[in-house]
Amino acid sequence: GIQVEQSPPDLILQEGANSTLRCNFSDSVNNLQWFHQNPWGQLINLFYIPSGTKQNGRLSATTVATERYSLLYISSSQTTDSGVYFCAVESLTGTASKLTFGTGTRLQVTL
């Protein structure tokens, strides 16, 4: 099956710093999503981004499907950004689609 790797696995930032998270995938995919999982386990949708660049406030994402990677940029980080960031790629199995999650990046933002 498709392999999805994220880097770095762990990241500690001071409040106000910027960061870039990377997601590499091993095969062509239909779509890609970025999530933030908060400490209570809720997966929060950040971006649905099969290709191109999108921005939402302090966050932006870029997917280069032909080169099989996606980047998530966090600017001016805040303590509430702490948690685990997952990318997930959509692939088809027959007529059904499935999400395969990446290995995750655990982010801690300190004061």
Add this chain to the structure above:
Amino acid sequence: DTEVTQTPKHLVMGMTNKKSLKCEQHMGHRAMYWYKQKAKKPPELMFVYSYEKLSINESVPSRFSPECPNSSLLNLHLHALQPEDSALYLCASSRDSPSSYNEQFFGPGTRLTVL
């Protein structure tokens, strides 16, 4: 409204118990999913329902039995579980348009402990 609800939030059960997890969405989505997430690991797909029919079973043991009574509801029936089945169980839904816009939205999860 992009809300998926799950009940219960927490569940503790013995290995001989039978229990059920419930998931509901009112977004008109036609695909619903169960995922299992162990501590410090990514979610892993268990089942996919498309238009109320089971379309993907990721070789899940038979002690987990999914059910989709209608397009808004998804259940996961649990029987004779093992302690290693303790995990966060996440439900998700999407429009079910694999070749088009098919963003998945997740519920808050049920944290299951098997004693």
